[in-house]
Amino acid sequence: MSLLALDDVGKNFGGLVVVKNLSFTVEAGQRVALIGPNGAGKSTVFNLITGVYPLTSGRVLFDGVDITHLPMRRRIGLGVARSFQNIRLMGHLSVVENIMLGQQPKAGGLAALLTPYRLMPRHRWIEEARAALDEAGLGAYADLSVDSLPYGVRKRVDLLRAVVANPKMLLLDEPAAGLNERETEDLHDALMAIAAKGVTLVVVEHDMHFVDRLCERVVVINFGEKIAEGTMAEVRASPLVREAYLGGDATVGAGHA
Ligand SMILES: Nc1ncnc2c1ncn2[C@@H]1O[C@H](COP(=O)(O)OP(=O)(O)OP(=O)(O)O)[C@@H](O)[C@H]1O
Numbered sequence: 001m002s003l004l005a006l007d008d009v010g011k012n013f014g015g016l017v018v019v020k021n022l023s024f025t026v027e028a029g030q031r032v033a034l035i036g037p038n039g040a041g042k043s044t045v046f047n048l049i050t051g052v053y054p055l056t057s058g059r060v061l062f063d064g065v066d067i068t069h070l071p072m073r074r075r076i077g078l079g080v081a082r083s084f085q086n087i088r089l090m091g092h093l094s095v096v097e098n099i100m101l102g103q104q105p106k107a108g109g110l111a112a113l114l115t116p117y118r119l120m121p122r123h124r125w126i127e128e129a130r131a132a133l134d135e136a137g138l139g140a141y142a143d144l145s146v147d148s149l150p151y152g153v154r155k156r157v158d159l160l161r162a163v164v165a166n167p168k169m170l171l172l173d174e175p176a177a178g179l180n181e182r183e184t185e186d187l188h189d190a191l192m193a194i195a196a197k198g199v200t201l202v203v204v205e206h207d208m209h210f211v212d213r214l215c216e217r218v219v220v221i222n223f224g225e226k227i228a229e230g231t232m233a234e235v236r237a238s239p240l241v242r243e244a245y246l247g248g249d250a251t252v253g254a255g256h257a
């Protein structure tokens with residue numbers, strides 16, 4: 001049984017067909033990329049999996065459960081976590097407080113998390129958050145406000161916020177966007193370490209070199225429809241993919257506006 005299965009999924013916004021007859025599966029422990037041109041529907045697929053939008057048609061199964069009609073909170077509880085294309089951290093809060101927001105699903109909600117934080121500064125959630133920051137090499141930033149951090153560090157904190165929920169599957173929407181070479185390398189290592197703990201990764205990303213190194217399998221969509229699936233080498237060889245996305249020099253993805 002696959003960890004994630006999209007079964008004939010469709011999504012319309014008004015008259016606009018954004019996702020069409022989309023089926024693919026992700027096995028537990030896999031590192032999978034979802035790629036395609038700008039506007040292909042990649043972020044929308046993540047929004048359908050996580051419950052941001054209702055499906056127009058089809059089903060989504062996660063870990064044996066039909067989650068098609070479950071609210072977002074329930075899906076998070078089942079082990080689905082994500083990062084957004086635009087970082088969603090609380091800029092005025094400290095790094096450790098932002099990490100604690102990510103612990104909510106397992107801590108039993110915000111109140112359980114923050115109230116003890118005020119009353120008992122050494123509460124186990126803080127210790128766990130600090131340990132996670134230390135393990136990620138971000139311990140030095142723990143007490144700084146997120147607003148004061150360089151972009152690359154904010155991206156790492158955003159990732160860690162998703163990871164501390166102990167998800168079974170992590171959906172990452174353009175994690176390498178805006179990162180320099182060194183930061184991209186650090187991100188690669190961080191994601192391999194997360195995957196090594198058994199977390200299944202689904203990554204939307206335009207940096208094809210990054211995708212090639214990280215992911216074992218690639219699903220390519222164009223205008224909301226799957227046009228290829230397989231290893232990077234296999235999808236690169238597809239004429240449909242070359243025409244729609246990885247044209248000419250297939251080592252580089254389409255430029256991202
Ligand atoms: N809430 C919405 N209402 C109407 N149209 C939407 C909505 N969200 C997305 N779309 C449209 O759906 C299409 C797919 O958008 P989506 O953001 O999923 O693409 P994407 O593959 O993530 O693109 P990019 O690589 O630029 O991030 C676009 O035409 C977009 O304008």
Ligand SMILES: [Mg+2]
Pocket residue numbers: 042043044085173
């Ligand atoms: Mg997108």
